[in-house]
Amino acid sequence: MIKANHHLDAKGLACPMPVVKTKNAIKDLEEGLVLEVQATDKGSKADLTAWASSVGHQYLGTVEEADVLYHYIRKGSNEPKVEKAFGQNISLEELESRDGLILDVREAAEYAFGHIEGAKSIPMGELESRMQELDKDEEIYVICRTGNRSDLAAQLLADNGFKNVYNVLSGMNEWNGKTTKDF
Amino acid sequence: MTAQKWSAAKVARKVIDNEELFILDVRNEDAFQDWKIEGHKFDYLNVPYFELLDGVEEILPQLPTDKEVLVVCAKEGSSVMVAEMLAEAGREAAYLKGGMKSWSSYLEPVKVADLNNGGELYQFVRLGKGCLSYMVISEGEAAIIDAVRFTDVFIDFAKEKGVEIKHVFDTHLHADHISGGRHIAAATGATYYLPPEDATEVVFEYTALTDDLNVKIGASQIDVNALYSPGHTIGSTSFVIDDKFLLTGDILFIDSIGRPDLAGVAEDWVGDLRETLYSRYRKLAEDLVVLPAHFMIIDELNEDGTVARRLGDLFKENHGLNIKDEEEFRRTVTDNLPPQPNSHERIRQVNMGKVAPDHNEQTEMEIGPNRCAVR
Numbered sequence: 312m313i314k315a316n317h318h319l320d321a322k323g324l325a326c327p328m329p330v331v332k333t334k335n336a337i338k339d340l341e342e343g344l345v346l347e348v349q350a351t352d353k354g355s356k357a358d359l360t361a362w363a364s365s366v367g368h369q370y371l372g373t374v375e376e377a378d379v380l381y382h383y384i385r386k387g388s389n390e391p392k393v394e395k396a397f398g399q400n401i402s403l404e405e406l407e408s409r410d411g412l413i414l415d416v417r418e419a420a421e422y423a424f425g426h427i428e429g430a431k432s433i434p435m436g437e438l439e440s441r442m443q444e445l446d447k448d449e450e451i452y453v454i455c456r457t458g459n460r461s462d463l464a465a466q467l468l469a470d471n472g473f474k475n476v477y478n479v480l481s482g483m484n485e486w487n488g489k490t491t492k493d494f
Numbered sequence: 495m496t497a498q499k500w501s502a503a504k505v506a507r508k509v510i511d512n513e514e515l516f517i518l519d520v521r522n523e524d525a526f527q528d529w530k531i532e533g534h535k536f537d538y539l540n541v542p543y544f545e546l547l548d549g550v551e552e553i554l555p556q557l558p559t560d561k562e563v564l565v566v567c568a569k570e571g572s573s574v575m576v577a578e579m580l581a582e583a584g585r586e587a588a589y590l591k592g593g594m595k596s597w598s599s600y601l602e603p604v605k606v607a608d609l610n611n612g613g614e615l616y617q618f619v620r621l622g623k624g625c626l627s628y629m630v631i632s633e634g635e636a637a638i639i640d641a642v643r644f645t646d647v648f649i650d651f652a653k654e655k656g657v658e659i660k661h662v663f664d665t666h667l668h669a670d671h672i673s674g675g676r677h678i679a680a681a682t683g684a685t686y687y688l689p690p691e692d693a694t695e696v697v698f699e700y701t702a703l704t705d706d707l708n709v710k711i712g713a714s715q716i717d718v719n720a721l722y723s724p725g726h727t728i729g730s731t732s733f734v735i736d737d738k739f740l741l742t743g744d745i746l747f748i749d750s751i752g753r754p755d756l757a758g759v760a761e762d763w764v765g766d767l768r769e770t771l772y773s774r775y776r777k778l779a780e781d782l783v784v785l786p787a788h789f790m791i792i793d794e795l796n797e798d799g800t801v802a803r804r805l806g807d808l809f810k811e812n813h814g815l816n817i818k819d820e821e822e823f824r825r826t827v828t829d830n831l832p833p834q835p836n837s838h839e840r841i842r843q844v845n846m847g848k849v850a851p852d853h854n855e856q857t858e859m860e861i862g863p864n865r866c867a868v869r
Binding site: 327 | 522524545569858
């Protein structure tokens with residue numbers, strides 16, 4: 312099952328209730344986190360997709376299992392333009408010719424709906440506590456959706472003694488190569 | 495003020511009676527673009543319901559106060575919500591009971607003509623989907639042609655008229671909607687006919703509908719004559735009724751012609767289509783009134799709600815009957831075709847009796863426009 316930060320049960324509810332409930336549930340969620348909406352109304356997929364884009368959330372995808380639709384929505388897709396502070400950057404084109412570890416710091420659900428094959432998933436919020444899973448001597452290419460979270464992640468790794476860390480710019484939103492799904 | 499509930503029948507009357515109506519369609523934009531309730535004098539505003547969750551104030555200036563306003567959504571729920579919000583804001587508003595689902599299913603029986611010796615011919619107009627079915631009535635007997643899947647409507651109508659359904663025909667194996675033909679036959683003991691060329695894969699019993707088959711309805715013998723007219727499908731058959739009406743199935747429409755590609759073999763059938771439209775039909779009397787199995791746009795409806803036009807007029811006005819060059823005709827009906835109807839392959843499977851989805855799934859499969867024609 313795809314990991315989400317919050318779950319909403321909208322099973323058995325007909326339109327408009329799945330969207331109404333989602334709208335209320337996402338209010339309490341922190342920006343950048345992922346809500347899973349369970350629904351049985353088939354129309355909920357098209358409606359949640361269109362609703363999310365109209366209010367600026369990021370619709371990640373839907374998985375159908377035993378007549379239940381599991382929709383994944385990340386709160387607030389308009390990432391703030393922050394000044395990139397990490398100096399060592401590489402482009403997506405350069406990334407393709409490099410060896411080393413691709414570290415994907417997006418939320419687990421974002422990763423699940425499409426990532427570069429072989430990339431390791433550690434969401435930004437978990438990086439500090441899971442840093443020991445990484446090899447300090449390996450070359451690490453940190454990637455997220457637009458380059459902001461990966462910038463912060465690269466700084467955090469460098470501050471903790473990782474020598475060969477690169478921030479991949481811009482991010483998965485501009486990646487045209489193959490992706491793999493994971494669910 | 496409370497929101498009013500309107501039935502699909504009420505909306506259908508407004509379409510047929512050419513009345514004005516303002517429709518606030520609260521479905522997604524692409525759903526609205528793809529398919530909506532069409533009326534000669536209808537105006538529209540499309541705002542998805544999820545943009546109105548915080549209130550309807552912003553759209554109030556766009557809603558007329560001198561016209562009835564009907565809120566429409568896919569199933570009903572969202573339109574009830576929005577109509578109630580409008581009512582609370584002091585506006586009169588109604589919602590469509592059952593939403594576009596019920597609109598897609600609604601049939602309006604319209605009398606086309608009186609036939610010899612007290613006979614009658616009815617056209618069942620499915621406004622939401624553009625399907626047309628027919629019932630010929632004469633002296634206690636009835637024949638049905640191209641029945642859609644709402645079998646009760648036909649069976650109840652026959653009861654109301656005090657007639658026994660004796661013959662049920664499908665002009666061809668339909669790909670855009672689910673046929674009710676064989677189910678009506680099974681329920682009433684009528685004979686069910688299907689062209690054998692279209693029936694090679696069907697898994698039920700049927701009576702072969704062949705060229706020149708003649709069936710009499712009632713004691714005064716209203717003639718129903720079959721005329722083999724392939725092109726939309728290889729088995730497509732037309733009917734001449736009472737020497738006055740030509741039921742063309744999906745071969746010839748009012749403002750368009752049939753498409754040859756829904757069974758996946760456009761190139762093979764385009765020659766048949768040409769032969770039917772430019773040779774077989776040319777030999778018929780121009781005063782025959784064409785009654786097709788579909789209409790595509792609301793402008794094809796006559797003042798009285800029927801879809802019917804003199805064959806001679808169509809020879810003059812229908813673009814598809816006026817393409818002199820064979821090669822150009824071939825290109826017109828094989829290139830640049832509109833998208834194929836929703837679930838057309840699966841609908842064919844249902845009509846062959848190979849699969850039997852439940853009522854809800856059948857409704858879902860038929861949602862959307864019919865797209866059987868080439869203009």
